[in-house]
Amino acid sequence: MAMDNEIKMNPYLPYPAVIDDIIVETEDGNLKTFRLVLEDEKDRENWNHTPGQFAMLSIAGKGEIPIGIASSPTEKGSLLFTVNRAGVVTTALHKMNKGDPIGVRGPLGNGFPVDSELRGKNIVIIAGGFAFTTLRATLIYMLEHRDRYGKITVIYGARTPGMLLYKEELKAWQSRGDLDVHITVDREAPGWDGLVGFVPSIAGQVRPSPENAAALICGPPIMIKFTMPPLEEAGWKDSQVYLSLENRMKCGIGICGHCNVGPVYVCKDGPVFTREEVQKLPVEF
Amino acid sequence: MKPLVVEKAQAEKWLEELCRVFDVFCPVKVKGDLYQWGRLGKKGLPRIPEGVPKTTIKTFFFPQPEVLFEFGARPGLKDAFRLKEPVCEKRPRLLFGVRPCDARSVVLNSMPYEEDPYFQKNRDETTMVGFLCKDGCSTCFCTWTGGSPLGMEGMDLAVVELEDGALFLEPITEKGLGLLEFDFFREPTEEEEVFVKGLREKVNKDAEETSSRLRSKGLMDLYNAPFWQEVSDACINCGTCTFLCPTCYCFDIQDETLRGKGRRIRYWDSCMFPLFTQHASGHNPRGDKLKRVRNRFMHKLKYFPDRFGPVSCVGCGRCVRDCPVNIDIRQVLARMLEV
Numbered sequence: 001m002a003m004d005n006e007i008k009m010n011p012y013l014p015y016p017a018v019i020d021d022i023i024v025e026t027e028d029g030n031l032k033t034f035r036l037v038l039e040d041e042k043d044r045e046n047w048n049h050t051p052g053q054f055a056m057l058s059i060a061g062k063g064e065i066p067i068g069i070a071s072s073p074t075e076k077g078s079l080l081f082t083v084n085r086a087g088v089v090t091t092a093l094h095k096m097n098k099g100d101p102i103g104v105r106g107p108l109g110n111g112f113p114v115d116s117e118l119r120g121k122n123i124v125i126i127a128g129g130f131a132f133t134t135l136r137a138t139l140i141y142m143l144e145h146r147d148r149y150g151k152i153t154v155i156y157g158a159r160t161p162g163m164l165l166y167k168e169e170l171k172a173w174q175s176r177g178d179l180d181v182h183i184t185v186d187r188e189a190p191g192w193d194g195l196v197g198f199v200p201s202i203a204g205q206v207r208p209s210p211e212n213a214a215a216l217i218c219g220p221p222i223m224i225k226f227t228m229p230p231l232e233e234a235g236w237k238d239s240q241v242y243l244s245l246e247n248r249m250k251c252g253i254g255i256c257g258h259c260n261v262g263p264v265y266v267c268k269d270g271p272v273f274t275r276e277e278v279q280k281l282p283v284e285f
Numbered sequence: 286m287k288p289l290v291v292e293k294a295q296a297e298k299w300l301e302e303l304c305r306v307f308d309v310f311c312p313v314k315v316k317g318d319l320y321q322w323g324r325l326g327k328k329g330l331p332r333i334p335e336g337v338p339k340t341t342i343k344t345f346f347f348p349q350p351e352v353l354f355e356f357g358a359r360p361g362l363k364d365a366f367r368l369k370e371p372v373c374e375k376r377p378r379l380l381f382g383v384r385p386c387d388a389r390s391v392v393l394n395s396m397p398y399e400e401d402p403y404f405q406k407n408r409d410e411t412t413m414v415g416f417l418c419k420d421g422c423s424t425c426f427c428t429w430t431g432g433s434p435l436g437m438e439g440m441d442l443a444v445v446e447l448e449d450g451a452l453f454l455e456p457i458t459e460k461g462l463g464l465l466e467f468d469f470f471r472e473p474t475e476e477e478e479v480f481v482k483g484l485r486e487k488v489n490k491d492a493e494e495t496s497s498r499l500r501s502k503g504l505m506d507l508y509n510a511p512f513w514q515e516v517s518d519a520c521i522n523c524g525t526c527t528f529l530c531p532t533c534y535c536f537d538i539q540d541e542t543l544r545g546k547g548r549r550i551r552y553w554d555s556c557m558f559p560l561f562t563q564h565a566s567g568h569n570p571r572g573d574k575l576k577r578v579r580n581r582f583m584h585k586l587k588y589f590p591d592r593f594g595p596v597s598c599v600g601c602g603r604c605v606r607d608c609p610v611n612i613d614i615r616q617v618l619a620r621m622l623e624v
Contacts (some may be wrong), residue, residue, distance in 0.1 A: 010402050012353045012538075012549075060356045061542040063549075065565075087565035247570060248562050250538045255397050256554070257535030258561060260580075261570075262504060263588035282508050284562075284570040284580075 011253050014058040014103025015043045019096055020078055027162030031130050032094060033070065033082045036104060048107075049073050051114055051138035052244060052272045055106030056252050057081060057093065065089040066249045066267070069107060070133040072140035079104065082133040082165060108252040109271050112138050112216060112242060122150035124208040126227055128157050128199045128219030132165050134244060135218050139173075146178060153208050157184040157199040157223075161192045182206055199223050204230035216242045228275075238276035245271050245278070245285045261285050286456040289470035290477060293450035297330050299469045300381070307379035307412065310345070312338040325381065333382035333446075336422035337601045341531035342380055342387050346394065346407045350552035353403070353538070357545065378411045379464075386427045386599040388415045388439035390531035396593040397534065412460045415440035419484060424602030426615055431496055431595050433488050445481050453481055495618070496590045502624055507587050508579070512620045517578035519610040524555035526604035526612070527581065532597045535561075556580050582617050 021035035036057075038044045049055075049069055056064040065087070071080035085094045096102070112118060112134075123142060127135045142149050154173065158164045164183065174181045184195035184202045195202055199219065207230070208215070215236065217224055224243065231241070247259035247266045254268030262281045264270065291299055303309060304325065311331045313323035320338035322345075325331060391408065398404040418425075418434035427434060437443040441461035445453040453473060456462040473481075499507075527533040537554035540547055554561060557578075562571045571577050589597035598614065605613050 011400065012402075061540050061547045063540050064538065090565065246564070248564055250536065250551075250554075253400070255401060255534075256537070256551075257556060257584070258537075258554075260584070260588065262508065262583070263591045280504070282505070284576065 012105070012251070014056065014064075014105040015047075016040065017079075017102050017104045019098055019100045019102055022096075022098060025082060025165045025167075026130075027160070030085045030094075031082060031163075031165065032085075033080055033165075034093070034102075036079045036081065036102060037077065038079075038104065044077065047079075050107070050111030051141045052111035052134045053107040053109045054134070054252075054271060055079070055081070055104050055108060056249075057083075057089070058103030058105060059089055059092050059096075060101070060103070062089050062092040064103075064105065064250075065093075066108070066252060068134035068137075068244070068271075070136050072137045072144065074141055074144040080137075082130065082136075084130050105252065109267060110269065112272050114138060114141055118214050119148050120150065120212075122152070122209070122211070122213040124153045124155070124213060124215040126155045126199060126203055126215060126217045126219070128223040129159070129163070130165060131218035131220070131244075132156055135216060136166055136169070138216060143176075143179075150212065151180065152178070153180040153182070153206065155182045155184070155199060155202050155206060157186070157197075157202065159186045161185050161189050161194075180206075198226070200226035200230060203227050204233075207234050210234060210236040210240060214240050214242060218244050238279055239274050241275040242272055243275055243278055245273060247285050286462060288453060288455045288473055288478075288481075289465055290447070290473045291452050291454060291469050292471075293330065293452075295469040296452055297328070299467055300325075300330060301328070302467055303379055303381075303464065306377065308376045309379045309381055311381040315339075322380075331382060333416045335418070335420050336425060337384050337387060337603060339529070339603070339607075341390065341529065341601075341603070342383060342413075343390065343394065343531050343534070345378060345380060345411055346391060346404055347398075347534060347536070347553070348407070350550040351403050353549045353551055355546065355548045357547070375410065379414065380411060381414045383413050383415045383440065384418060384601070385415060385434060385436040385438070385440075386425075386432055386601040387531050388413055389427075389432050389436060390439070390599045390601075392439040393532050393593075393595060393597055393599065394534050412441045412464065413439060414442045414444060414461075414464070416444050416446065417484070419446070422602060422606075424605045425600060426602060427600035428488070429495055429615065429618065430598045430600040432599050435485055435488050445484065447477060447480065451477075453477055495622070496594065496596045498622055499586055499596065500590050500594075502587070502621070504587065504591070507621055507624055508583065510620070510624050512617075513575055513579045516582070516612065516617055516620075517575040519612055520557075520574060520578045521610060522557045522559075522574055522577060523609060524557040525607055525609065526614075527555035527557055528553060529603040529607055531599060531601060531603070532585065533581075556584070582614065582621070585614075586618060586621055 016039045017036045020037045023033040025031040054066050054068045057067050058064045067081045070082045083090050125135050173179050245266045249259045249267045250256040252267045254265040259266040261284045309325040311325050312320040320334050321340045437457050441458045443455040535554045536551045538551045540549050563569045585597040
């Protein structure tokens, strides 16, 4: 349907899209990656996002959910979203098939400062569980522009080998010479010959240098809490640590009032904040 | 712009003319002292009660519900998100008898809603004829929050009721000026000008700096102040304050479907309700009542001023009047100013 320019500017209208592919990521089947293609060529051409941004996925009749964009803007033509089955909309999404219609509203939020503060820095990516999604986008972007960043270290952990996301890519990254990758699982598992241990203890062993560096940390709150002491011991400051917050959201553009943490809106001012910024806010996330 | 005066008898004819062009709304008596915003009913000039009606005018700018768009909702329907803008032919709206606090609330709400096409369209299609206040109610406190009983912010035309029932009309905007393109008016007399000027001089705007005092206070000092426990103890989280408040503007978005057709709507929501912030995981960052009560006051009196300047309260006193457990925002404000 032809829509005039005026209505296209309406920030509540999703772009029509179609599910192009579905990848079951984890052994429990609760995490799937959806490859979406915007239906209109014009929308595909105009789409541009920063790693760390999110979008609202819309299912007609079910509603919307904010999901981090798992693909890098350098991966043109489609968008990846890795979705945990949790509520009404994500459950409906998990039941959908290739070719089904869906809406995408975004990109929303600020993203990681990959083209400003992070440029020229050594990068340490620390992720736990399914929070790896926007960090995958960030890593792909950085690898595409490898000369803009110094040493890149990745520490990623999941409960079991079967709960790791993007398994094929993890293998490929481990064999690259220009990346320092540490993949860990919580407990010994048959067939697993990699690292064993929680992300915080692996971070303590790797002990990345804070020298001209930035750390991007996404994971369950408990993981972030215990990852900070070993980093602080190594000399890291809160201003060097980037976190991505989550809250219930509706509008995604800083109006509806659901996601505020004190005076900031996670959807509009975030979701990415430095730990220094987060420490000044009430703990309402 | 030059003020004009309309005599009482002529005013009725003027309103009749306006009804030909606009859907006219005004405070309508329900029973006793209870007034609510509604469509202008019988002929003649409506009596505009002192103080504010029970309901607010936010419903005209932020309707309950607003249809964001419509869609096809049959399973597998290929064009599910080939969206249709809701078609709703409306006549322009005129709000007659808006008190200064309510008129100002629209200006304040416009700040967060600056890029919201629905709110702004509703604002464009609405003309506000404000009635300035000569008396207030015991629950009025607009001067504490940066407003004034004779404030004209947000109005298109400001009206002062003169002693003999004539109306002193001051156009503020082009829209307001447009309402005066009739032959019912005369120039004000010198006495009338002096009367209106006299009213203005009586207004005390002593607390105009409330918002700057709040802005200068430390965020976490206010957040961690000990009185929140006491304030929230009485609260039953009914949300009455948020629904009656002209500057509470939070909303939820839901999809509704019926027989293969669907629409996405938004409607008023309240930060007083636990589900407002509950994650799909069950985690709730404002799971405690204290946190929710604090969020409402902090949003109005600290977060909003930090972001936009003024406090997000116009001092209409509706929440004071109708809170079932007598929580008084004036007392909360006073305690915040003491921090």
